[in-house]
Structure formats: C-alpha cells, structure tokens
Amino acid sequence: MKITFLGHASLLIETPKYSLLVDPFISGNPKASDKIQIKDIKPDYILVTHAHLDHTLDVEEIGKLHGSIVVSNFEIATHFEKKGMKAHPMNHGGSWKFPFGTLKYVNAIHTSSFDDGSYGGQPGGFVLSSEKKQVYIAGDTALTMDMKLIPLTTKLDLAILPIGDNFTMGVDDAIIASDFVECNTVLGYHYDTFGYIEIDHEMALQHFEKAGKKLHLLNIGEALTI
Numbered sequence: 001m002k003i004t005f006l007g008h009a010s011l012l013i014e015t016p017k018y019s020l021l022v023d024p025f026i027s028g029n030p031k032a033s034d035k036i037q038i039k040d041i042k043p044d045y046i047l048v049t050h051a052h053l054d055h056t057l058d059v060e061e062i063g064k065l066h067g068s069i070v071v072s073n074f075e076i077a078t079h080f081e082k083k084g085m086k087a088h089p090m091n092h093g094g095s096w097k098f099p100f101g102t103l104k105y106v107n108a109i110h111t112s113s114f115d116d117g118s119y120g121g122q123p124g125g126f127v128l129s130s131e132k133k134q135v136y137i138a139g140d141t142a143l144t145m146d147m148k149l150i151p152l153t154t155k156l157d158l159a160i161l162p163i164g165d166n167f168t169m170g171v172d173d174a175i176i177a178s179d180f181v182e183c184n185t186v187l188g189y190h191y192d193t194f195g196y197i198e199i200d201h202e203m204a205l206q207h208f209e210k211a212g213k214k215l216h217l218l219n220i221g222e223a224l225t226i
C-alpha cells in the first residue's frame, strides 16, 4: 500500500488495483496547489472524515471527473449524492467490505459542519484493512479513550494522526494516541497549513523518538509504502 501526502489532511492511498483519496483539500491550499495537480488524481473512492471545508473542498471537482465513490458518514454521503455523485454512506462502528478491502468508520471528537453551516453528521475516522495491512486514519480529533477500542479488533501497521494542535490533538497527545491504538509507527498530518497549526518539526520528531516511536513527516507529494 502506497500512501502519498497531498498536504494538510489529504492523502492518496494506492493498492495494486485501486486508489483512494482522503479528505481532498488541494486547490485551496497554497502549500499544495503548486505541487499537486488535481486533474492528475484519479481516485476510485474518496474517503471523507468530516464536512469541514479543509477536508471536502475538492471532493466534487475530482469525484465528478472520475466517477469516484464518496465514502463517509450518512449526512456527508447524502450531501454529495444530491450533487449527482455516487456515494456509500456509513456510520460509527460500522464496517463494509469494498473491492479494495474493508473500511470501518470510527469515532472522532471534533465537529462536522459544511461551509454553509449545514449539518455534516458526526465526525469520524477510518480503519482501513487492505492487502494484509491495517491503517488508522484518525481524521480531525482530540485524544479520546475510544481509540483504545481499535486494537481490540485490529493490529495496526500505521496510525495517521493529526499533530497540529489547536483544532485537533497536538504532538504530545498524538504520542498518547499511538499508545491507545497500540501502533508505534505514525504518519503525522493536519499541521503547518495555517498559522494556528504550525509546528516545530524537529521537536515533534524528538518527542516521538524519546517515546520509542517513529513519526513520519512527509513533504507534499512524498509517499510512504507499507
């Protein structure tokens, strides 16, 4: 499984046969828009953790170009279905076997309104199982005890955690989250995009290392293979 960081909380996850785009926010991210061309992204599925604009901005444009299927909570899936897109609705605690593998929609502590203030359901994250690898995509979330539920059923290979603080967990809570999900390999996201979430990379890497964990911080366009 190849995971490419597209900036902010946007990821492209590629399995041998399928590509999954997570929370696309590229055209509105000045740090990403000069490096990533959204016309080059051809996802089979678009996973959306919650409705905030910094996770949904490019869903419609990219999805309509390629007939991608939006996978999200019921409210967000319905929102994009009404715009003429294909969608698969889920809700918290539910799993579904897709052609690329299994997704479970799990709890996140955050909010989830659309840009116009309309209701975007409750926010979530995903546990993805594909090609014998299991990945937790936390979405925007605080540190929460619910994370302890994940390792009861899933042995994770990678935890993708927000580390930018202010709107989500910061670095030190993400270290505790990695304990809760029992995964010492972490890909950090949701940092540096705006002033509120700028982080000290060196300090973040050191804190993880001191805790005996590995933090990956990818440049935009850079990929990690697990």
Ligand code: NI
Pocket (backbone or CB within 6 Å): 050, 052, 110, 111, 140, 167
């Ligand atoms: Ni958010």
Ligand code: MN
Pocket (backbone or CB within 6 Å): 009, 052, 054, 055, 140, 167, 190
């Ligand atoms: Mn966000």
